Amino acid sequence: xxxxxxxxxxxxxxxxxxxxxxxxxxxxxxxxxxxxxxxxxxxxxxxxxxxxxxxxxxxxxxxxxxxxxxxxxxxxxxxxxxxxxxxxxxxxxxxxxxxxxxxxxxxxxxxxxxxxxxxxxxxxxxxxxxxxxxxx
Amino acid sequence: xxxxxxxxxxxxxxxxxxxxxxxxxxxxxxxxxxxxxxxxxxxxxxxxxxxxxxxxxxxxxxxxxxxxxxxxxxxxxxxxxxxxxxxxxxxxxxxxxxxxxxxxxxxxxxxxxxxxxxxxxxxxxxxxxxxxxxxxxxxxxxxxxxxxxxxxxxxxxxxxxxxxxxxxxxxxxxxxxxxxxxxxxxxxxxxxxxxxxxxxxxxxxxxxxxxxxxxxxxxxxxxxxxxxxxxxxxxxxxxxxxxxxxxxxxxxxxxxxxxxxxxxxxxxxxxxxxxxxxxxxxxxxxxxxxxxxxxxxxxxxxxxxxxxxxxxxxxxxxxxxxxxxxxxxxxxxxxxxxxxxxxxxxxxxxxxxxxxxxxxxxxxxxxxxxxxxxxxxxxxxxxxxxxxxxxxxxxxxxxxxxxxxxxxxxxxxxxxxxxxxxxxxxxxxxxxxxxxxxxxxxxxxxxxxxxxxxxxxxxxxxxxxxxxxxxxxxxxxxxxxxxxxxxxxxxxxxxxxxxxxxxxxxxxxxxxxxxxxxxxxxxxxxxxxxxxxxxxxxxxxxxxxxxxxxxxxxxxxxxxxxxxxxxxxxxxxxxxxxxxxxxxxxxxxxxxxxxxxxxxxxxxxxxxxxxxxxxxxxxxxxxxxxxxxxxxxxxxxxxxxxxxxx
Ligand code: HEM
Ligand SMILES: [Cu+2]
Numbered sequence: 129x130x131x132x133x134x135x136x137x138x139x140x141x142x143x144x145x146x147x148x149x150x151x152x153x154x155x156x157x158x159x160x161x162x163x164x165x166x167x168x169x170x171x172x173x174x175x176x177x178x179x180x181x182x183x184x185x186x187x188x189x190x191x192x193x194x195x196x197x198x199x200x201x202x203x204x205x206x207x208x209x210x211x212x213x214x215x216x217x218x219x220x221x222x223x224x225x226x227x228x229x230x231x232x233x234x235x236x237x238x239x240x241x242x243x244x245x246x247x248x249x250x251x252x253x254x255x256x257x258x259x260x261x262x263x264x
Numbered sequence: 265x266x267x268x269x270x271x272x273x274x275x276x277x278x279x280x281x282x283x284x285x286x287x288x289x290x291x292x293x294x295x296x297x298x299x300x301x302x303x304x305x306x307x308x309x310x311x312x313x314x315x316x317x318x319x320x321x322x323x324x325x326x327x328x329x330x331x332x333x334x335x336x337x338x339x340x341x342x343x344x345x346x347x348x349x350x351x352x353x354x355x356x357x358x359x360x361x362x363x364x365x366x367x368x369x370x371x372x373x374x375x376x377x378x379x380x381x382x383x384x385x386x387x388x389x390x391x392x393x394x395x396x397x398x399x400x401x402x403x404x405x406x407x408x409x410x411x412x413x414x415x416x417x418x419x420x421x422x423x424x425x426x427x428x429x430x431x432x433x434x435x436x437x438x439x440x441x442x443x444x445x446x447x448x449x450x451x452x453x454x455x456x457x458x459x460x461x462x463x464x465x466x467x468x469x470x471x472x473x474x475x476x477x478x479x480x481x482x483x484x485x486x487x488x489x490x491x492x493x494x495x496x497x498x499x500x501x502x503x504x505x506x507x508x509x510x511x512x513x514x515x516x517x518x519x520x521x522x523x524x525x526x527x528x529x530x531x532x533x534x535x536x537x538x539x540x541x542x543x544x545x546x547x548x549x550x551x552x553x554x555x556x557x558x559x560x561x562x563x564x565x566x567x568x569x570x571x572x573x574x575x576x577x578x579x580x581x582x583x584x585x586x587x588x589x590x591x592x593x594x595x596x597x598x599x600x601x602x603x604x605x606x607x608x609x610x611x612x613x614x615x616x617x618x619x620x621x622x623x624x625x626x627x628x629x630x631x632x633x634x635x636x637x638x639x640x641x642x643x644x645x646x647x648x649x650x651x652x653x654x655x656x657x658x659x660x661x662x663x664x665x666x667x668x669x670x671x672x673x674x675x676x677x678x679x680x681x682x683x684x685x686x687x688x689x690x691x692x693x694x695x696x697x698x699x700x701x702x703x704x705x706x707x708x709x710x711x712x713x714x715x716x717x718x719x720x721x722x723x724x725x726x727x728x729x730x731x732x733x734x735x736x737x738x739x740x741x742x743x744x745x746x747x748x749x750x751x752x753x754x755x756x757x758x759x760x761x762x763x764x765x766x767x768x769x770x771x772x773x774x775x776x777x778x779x780x781x782x783x784x785x786x787x788x789x790x791x792x793x794x795x796x797x798x799x800x801x802x803x804x805x806x807x808x809x810x811x812x813x814x815x816x817x818x819x820x821x822x823x824x825x826x827x828x829x830x831x832x833x834x835x836x837x838x839x840x841x842x843x844x845x846x847x848x849x850x851x852x853x854x855x856x857x858x859x860x861x862x863x864x865x866x867x868x869x870x871x872x873x874x875x876x877x878x879x880x881x882x883x884x885x886x887x888x889x890x891x892x893x894x895x896x897x898x899x900x901x902x903x904x905x906x907x908x909x910x
Contacts (some may be wrong), residue, residue: 208471215583219499222586229533230590234599 148191155184272419272505275356282419284469287416291491311847313397314807317384318404318434320701322379323694325408330768332415333472336364338765341725345758347746357742358425359444363418365428370452371411373682376690377551378407378462381490387797387805390475390814395468398887403458403465410455413862417447421866424448427740429537430511432522432530437515443866448864450514456505457858463497466490475796475817484795484819485561485568489554492578493547500543507536518869530734531596538589539596547586549681550578553620556642559696560624562793564631567820570623577616593671594662603662610660617653621646632800636791638709641692644719645684650681653826655730670740673733676726683722691718691771699790703803704782710774714767721763728753728760743839772886794823801834806905808897810839836908842897850890854883 163173172260188196195213271279296302309317339360343352352360386394394400417423421443426435435445468490474483483491509532513519520526522533563567568574590598590606624646633639655677659665668674690715699705737750744750785803796814797805801820811834818824825831861876863869903909 165789174433190733215495218583223503226589227532227539230535230598230602231529231532234597245891 144191148187149190151187152184155180168229269418272422278419285419286696299530306849307847310852311401311849313393313845313847314395314400315386315394315400316701316805316807318400319379319382319384321404322375322382325703326372326376326379327409327772329367329375329411329415333367333372334363334765334768336360336367338761340364341758341761343742344744344754346428346755347744347748348752349743352742354742355425358427358637358740358857359418359423361740362424362427362430363414363893366414366424366448366452367411367712368682369408369428369544370455371414373686373690374459375407375411376575376694377493377548377686378403378459380555380690380693380697381466381493381551383756384693384797385487385490386469386473387800387809388487389470389473389478390796390810390811390816391469391473392809394465394474394843396465398848398851399461399465401848401851402854403461405851406458406461406858407455408459409855409859409862410451413859413866414447414451415872417444417451422446429534429541431537432511432514432528433524434535435533436523438524442822443868446512446515446866446868448621449508449515450865453505453508453512454858454862455568456501457509459497459704460501460505461770463501467494467498470494475814475816478821481572482816482819482821485557485571485574486497486551486554486795488575489550489557489578492582493550496543496547496550496582499549499586503536504540504544506532507540512535512865523844531593534593534596535589538592539586541592542589543585545681546581548743549685549689550581552645552686553691555689555696556624556645556789557627558795559638559642559692560627561641561691561820562696562791563634563636564628565634565792566627566631567794569625569626569629570619571819573594573619574623580616582615584609584616588613588828591660591662591665594665606863607660607662611657614653614657621650637706637708637715638692638696640712640715641688641695644715644866645688645692646679648684648719648722651676652684656681668733669740671733672729672737672739675739676729676733679722679726679729679751683726697797699785699798700788701804702779704776704778704784705790706774707782710770710777714771714774717770718764718767721760721767722764725757725760725764728757732757795821798822799831801906808842808844808902811842811902811906812840834906834908839899839902839906839908841899842902843894844897845894846892848892850883850887854880857883861883 160170162180166173168176183198190197277776296305309321312318339352340357347413354490365897377718382400386392424430424435424440424444424447425571426440426448430445430448433439435448469486470483488894510519510521514521514523514528520528522528522530524530557568557574588606588610591610594603594606623641655673657669659677695706695711696900732750732753735750737744744754782888788800788803788805789798790803796816799809799814800806814821814832819895822831857876857879861873861880864871864873864876
């Protein structure tokens, strides 16, 4: 019922959506190219593709998610909109920062299985010490 | 792949299942053809966009899944009844506990609750349908197809066996070869689309489609709990979607997100899984809280105590639920800092939950309590759920959890919350709203038998498991030695399990019995309800729900109207033509293409997945060029349905 009027309200060809869609694809492909085809250092690759990611997120919020649209018909919609975005930001930060913290703290940071075995880990040092201790 | 790899072979139980599946199929086809029901099936059910019918289909599917998951459970309990039993081998046992857990959570608990939400929420807010009825049908069909895809695994290709948590590297190609694990990935992925769409649909419905006068703080508690649940769904499910996609890449396309080689991080899977998984447990408990709130208030004949406190505690839970996930893997070893923080957040989340328990108790305090079956389930919930909650707080202490983790203590904990919370809630809600769905109540006397059988069986089954856990019995073991001394308690537990099985059968019998013999309701208000769903003149609301959209002046509007003797009576001049959405077969067809897509990926037959994908996109394109604005129900038809004379 309600969507009928809403759908007719926009009218015309959805240029905004098409441009947003194409730009999103371009940004993704460029990120892929930077990661796979260039000789930049890992740090730089990360910085660049993160930059693209944020750009794309912003783009999608603008082009698809009606970020700037404020249907001021009721006070409620405005507050719901702001609450929604704040909660989204909260969840996004928890997921990213939380995961990095959890995955890099404590023993978890040894979760790299490909490191050459000869390398001297902290743990190995510990073992050597206890061996020394035993020989006393 | 040869045919004997395609079909699961070798086990007599599986052959038995094959035969019964084929017989059931033939039976259904025969019935539909013999009684010329095909057209009825298509127009009334497969193409419907009516929220009440979709809700009933969700609930029917969920009850079937409860049966399947329950059979799994009883098979496990049979194997564990005595030490060193030879009933199931270890691989078979692993498959069964994996499908049991996955089916119960994803294909039983969630659709049961979503089904009840579908039936009830639009009625409670005085709306004629949901915001996006067509999308609602897409939700149902993607869920249903996902569930079916997952369920056929035990006869075609083999079941997943890495647990419902599917930890890597156990779930990798190396350690879980074959299609089993792919069924998990694609079954959940496809059903997940439906869940996410439901989240969006009901969020918009509740925010935008409330009857005039129903402000947010006048909404019934069940609607509130659904709203909060939808918010959690919208923010939690994308995490699962991404995690499943990454694991699918690992398994199908050789990427290294979670693998041991190529600098993959296996524990990142556990991290992402529980980032979704903990909010998920609140998704399956909050609607149950809402159901109990309605029932306790109705049968105590009192407004819910601490209405606002209840709402704020739920909102708090929605935020908190994203801050506790590490309690599922304290033993991973993220160190004292991480574990302490998550210990504290986990204990803190017990507080808003505790607040609610007191709200329910105070609602009953000095109320005129009627001990109907829905009320019995609600009382049973309060008592048993507290046991689950208290042991949960014990598990929350990281240092202590090193002892409890992966023992039967944990198994008992989550069954005390999932069964005494979610399952009791589903039963209570089903019985309470049964007259809204079918026009008659379930028999109360048989219903009480079900309650007592199930509740006693439940405690006999799971109480011993706490002690088995404390005694060191690990979870997910397919057998144990005589010397362990775990035999007797396991036998007790198994007996309790079968008691629950019997209770389920009696419940199903009650459905049949009441269908045959129950007195049909003559009014819309079967229980003396307080909220708008009870205000429809007929027991089962017509497809447009309300001939005239009600206007609400406060909480428990309908109840206060009744008290004041001022229930509105519709007259012919109130009736206007009603705009309704048209039925559509596209969601069902889209679901079928999803099945092709999923099945293709499960067997790594990319051509088939590709065809399915084209079908899905085709239906999307078709839909976007379809200009169907629905239709109008004429005044005459409404008058006739409402039995109002001009
Ligand atoms: C007839 C009632 C039930 C019985 C007898 C039962 C029994 C069991 C058993 C024996 C296990 C496996 C323990 C092991 O790891 O070896 C298990 C696991 C589990 N159950 Fe149940 N269960 C029942 C109902 C339910 C319900 C209603 C739910 C959810 C709403 C549920 C959710 C789970 C989950 C999530 C697991 C963990 C699966 C895993 O570890 O992979 N169960 N149950
Ligand atoms: Cu949790």
